[in-house]
Amino acid sequence: MTQPATPTPRFDTFLKYEALTRLLFDYADAHPNLVSVDSIGKSHEGRDIWVVTLTNTATGAAIDKPAFWCDGNIHAAELTASTAVLYYLHQLVSGYGSDAKATRLLDTRALYLCPRLNPDGAELALADRPRHIRSSTRAYPFDEPPVEGLTMEDVDGDGRILTMRIPDPHGAYKKCDKDARLMVPREPGEFGGEYYRLMPEGTLKNWDGLTVKVNRDREGLDLNRNFPAFWRQEFEQVGAGPYPTSEPEVRAMVDFVIAHPNIGAGISYHTHSGVILRPMGTCSDDDMIPEDLWSYQRFSKLGEQLTGYPAVSIWHEFKYHPKEVIGGTQDWLYEHLGALFWVVEIWSPNQAADISGYKWIDWFREHPVDDELKLLKWSDEQCGGQAHVDWKPFMHPQLGAVEIGGWDKMNFWRNPPPHLREREAARFPAWMTQLALSLPKLELLRTEVRALGPDTWRVRMAVANSGWLPAYVSQRALQRKVVRGVVFEITLPQGDPAIALVSGKERIEGPQLEGHAPKQSQIAFLPSREVTADRAVAEWVVRAPKGTRLALSARADRVGTVRTEVSLD
Numbered sequence: 001m002t003q004p005a006t007p008t009p010r011f012d013t014f015l016k017y018e019a020l021t022r023l024l025f026d027y028a029d030a031h032p033n034l035v036s037v038d039s040i041g042k043s044h045e046g047r048d049i050w051v052v053t054l055t056n057t058a059t060g061a062a063i064d065k066p067a068f069w070c071d072g073n074i075h076a077a078e079l080t081a082s083t084a085v086l087y088y089l090h091q092l093v094s095g096y097g098s099d100a101k102a103t104r105l106l107d108t109r110a111l112y113l114c115p116r117l118n119p120d121g122a123e124l125a126l127a128d129r130p131r132h133i134r135s136s137t138r139a140y141p142f143d144e145p146p147v148e149g150l151t152m153e154d155v156d157g158d159g160r161i162l163t164m165r166i167p168d169p170h171g172a173y174k175k176c177d178k179d180a181r182l183m184v185p186r187e188p189g190e191f192g193g194e195y196y197r198l199m200p201e202g203t204l205k206n207w208d209g210l211t212v213k214v215n216r217d218r219e220g221l222d223l224n225r226n227f228p229a230f231w232r233q234e235f236e237q238v239g240a241g242p243y244p245t246s247e248p249e250v251r252a253m254v255d256f257v258i259a260h261p262n263i264g265a266g267i268s269y270h271t272h273s274g275v276i277l278r279p280m281g282t283c284s285d286d287d288m289i290p291e292d293l294w295s296y297q298r299f300s301k302l303g304e305q306l307t308g309y310p311a312v313s314i315w316h317e318f319k320y321h322p323k324e325v326i327g328g329t330q331d332w333l334y335e336h337l338g339a340l341f342w343v344v345e346i347w348s349p350n351q352a353a354d355i356s357g358y359k360w361i362d363w364f365r366e367h368p369v370d371d372e373l374k375l376l377k378w379s380d381e382q383c384g385g386q387a388h389v390d391w392k393p394f395m396h397p398q399l400g401a402v403e404i405g406g407w408d409k410m411n412f413w414r415n416p417p418p419h420l421r422e423r424e425a426a427r428f429p430a431w432m433t434q435l436a437l438s439l440p441k442l443e444l445l446r447t448e449v450r451a452l453g454p455d456t457w458r459v460r461m462a463v464a465n466s467g468w469l470p471a472y473v474s475q476r477a478l479q480r481k482v483v484r485g486v487v488f489e490i491t492l493p494q495g496d497p498a499i500a501l502v503s504g505k506e507r508i509e510g511p512q513l514e515g516h517a518p519k520q521s522q523i524a525f526l527p528s529r530e531v532t533a534d535r536a537v538a539e540w541v542v543r544a545p546k547g548t549r550l551a552l553s554a555r556a557d558r559v560g561t562v563r564t565e566v567s568l569d
Contacts, residue, residue: 004030006094011087011422014079014415016126017047017119023086024050024115031093033057034106040114041252044138047119049252054092055110062110062262064561066467068436069257069266069339071114074223074249076121077132080346080415080424081269085115087425088432101433109436112260118223118249125410129154132161132410134239135223136247141234148206149213155201156394156404162201163406165391166399171195176369179376181390183406184369198406204398224270226250229332230282230325257333261482261557264439264473265340266333267432271414273360274348276303276311277318279334279341282325284315289475295340299435306431309344318360338477339558340435340469347416347424349387353378379412387412440467440515442486442559445535447552447566455543456502457568461488462537463554465513471559472512483557486510488538491551499548504540511536513559544568 007026009015015023028035034056039048055062070088072081092111095102105111116122120137124130131153154161165173165183173196176182183198199212222239225231231244245251257263278296285293300311312318319325333341350358353374358367379387391405407413416424445462452458463486465471472483488508492499514533542550548568555561 006030007090009086009090011083011425012418014083014126015086017116017123020082020086020116020119021048021050024052027052027089027093031096034093034096035089040256041248043118043120043249044136044247045120047123049114049117049119049249051256052089052113052115053110054089054106054113056096056106059107060560062112063260064555065108065110065262066264066439066441066558066560067110067112067260067262068432068439069112069114069263069333070269070432071117071253071266072269073116073122074118074268075135075270076118077125077130077410077414078269078271078346079122079125080271080421082115082122083421084269084344084346084425084428085113087422088429089113089115091429092433101437105433105436108441109439110262111436112256112263114253117253121219128159129157130159130161130410131217132414133217133219134221135219136221136249137219138221138247139218140221140239140241145218146205146215148204149215150199150202150204151215152200152202152217155203155396160201160389160408161410162389162404162408163198164201164394164396164399164402164404165196165198165406166402167194168197169195171197173198176372178369178373181388181405182369182372182376184372201404207398221247223247223250224268227332228254229335254332257337262560263337263339264469264558265435267341267428267435268343269428270343270345272347272349273318273345274309274351275318275345275360276300276307276309277314277343277345278311279314279331281314281331282335285313289479292334292474292476295469295474299340299438300342302434303342303431306434307427309427311342312360314343320361334474334476336480337482338472338474338480340473344428347420349375349378349413349416352382352416352420383412383417387417438468440465440469440471440473440513440556440559442466442471442513442554442556442562444554444562444564447564449566449568452541455498455545457542457544459490459540459542459550459552459566459568460537461552461554461564462535463513463562464536465515465534465559467515467559468517469515470512470517471515471556473558477558478512483512484509485512486536486554486556486559488536489553489555490538490540490542491553492542492544493548493550496544499542499544502541502543504538508538510538510554513556542568 024037028037036053040051053062072085092102173183176184225240226247228244304311333339355371389405391403394404396402443466448460450458477483553563
């Protein structure tokens with residue numbers, strides 16, 4: 001029977017749910033030894049949330065190997081996040097056997113890839129007449145439609161949600177002197193010009209002919225705020241849900257990660273800003289555990305070098321408001337579980353337009369008009385004039401004569417234009433692979449059997465961590481008591497009274513194993529005291545006839561499991 005060929009997807013197109021599902025199972029059919037697909041739960045609307053397990057099953061089960069987690073598209077319209085995860089899946093599967101790093105990665109580690117954590121929201125964003133909500137499609141905090149105000153949606157049926165402008169002497173915007181297509185803010189104290197009132201494209205209910213209030217999305221959840229760490233109620237953190245993991249999408253991920261303690265690191269993909277974000281979101285670097293901060297800084301610097309994206313602290317450089325504290329996935333995985341975790345905000349139109357010297361969030365509050373002129377030039381020259389849509393008259397069903405146009409935030413801001421999507425996704429595989437290959441990995445050093453008498457034997461088992469990171473991955477994991485030292489077990493044949501354990505226990509908890517990451521520079525004055533801290537040995541004395549076979553194993557949650565047998569002779 002002919003093996004199905006590896007799929008060849010297009011990365012310039014966003015896939016709807018059925019096509020995404022079919023693609024994942026096509027990979028599993030083509031490479032059953034490397035790829036399996038499982039549902040980890042159902043979304044609010046009942047769609048399966050798919051996780052792809054990637055590993056070479058011939059070298060061991062995924063759960064017996066250290067693992068790396070990667071998810072995307074927790075936010076509905078951030079569709080390039082799915083593309084980044086799918087691109088990595090394709091690179092690893094197609095590179096296995098020919099690319100040395102991809103081959104070693106799948107032989108020695110496991111990867112859990114969730115391309116679309118929020119399938120309902122993504123499907124709404126991809127609808128013929130889309131809506132761009134933040135996360136889940138569940139109505140929250142109230143299950144009732146608006147009875148007044150403006151609801152953002154595609155009014156003119158062109159598949160985009162743009163901006164409406166209406167001439168108004170009290171309007172806050174005017175046409176730019178250097179390019180009349182741009183709408184720019186009025187200056188303080190300015191009067192006597194032609195001004196406009198801007199509002200999102202949408203329809204109104206019960207309009208009084210004078211006041212317009214833009215409604216919040218009826219679907220007001222932000223799934224990234226529903227995780228257990230630093231969860232806060234709605235008055236402090238908008239969209240967080242009624243309680244931690246109240247939402248099925250988040251609960252599915254949390255349950256999966258808890259059931260897979262071999263996960264030592266991971267990345268969550270979002271859009272946009274063109275930046276790598278590292279913890280913490282809830283405290284400063286000064287309040288972090290120094291050793292963990294150093295690890296984050298080391299791997300973040302590596303991310304900068306391999307992706308071209310800058311890496312920054314959420315607390316110090318990526319706050320939505322100076323007085324606002326942001327919680328999310330990365331805080332839960334690190335804060336509660338001690339796994340290293342990053343959020344990547346894919347794509348920056350600013351960078352594409354050669355805008356530099358700005359601060360991430362502050363730019364959206366205020367920036368020079370020249371920046372928008374650069375973006376408009378980029379739209380004209382690189383995007384066929386589609387990133388900024390020319391204003392066109394439209395007879396609005398409630399407002400009457402308006403113009404619709406402006407920035408296409410969905411297709412050119414939240415996500416890169418089609419011809420740049422694969423380029424952005426291609427930035428990340430090298431970094432993810434190096435992160436995953438740095439995870440701790442348990443190796444069998446040797447076993448020893450020594451006769452102490454005619455039916456008495458000393459049995460020893462020695463293991464080592466061959467990874468760069470320690471077996472516990474972070475000091476936070478030790479502090480939170482979520483990881484044990486290496487656990488050795490011996491299994492004796494049952495039912496024979498001549499076989500017994502003389503000394504040692506059936507299960508021995510050994511030390512934490514360090515990795516080969518150097519603790520200090522070669523030119524430090526004091527020598528390292530932990531020359532072989534990556535190794536551990538267990539010893540038993542067994543009474544048994546010659547030729548008896550014993551099963552030995554060693555395991556640690558984030559390092560994997562090794563098994564072997566010895567013969568008493």
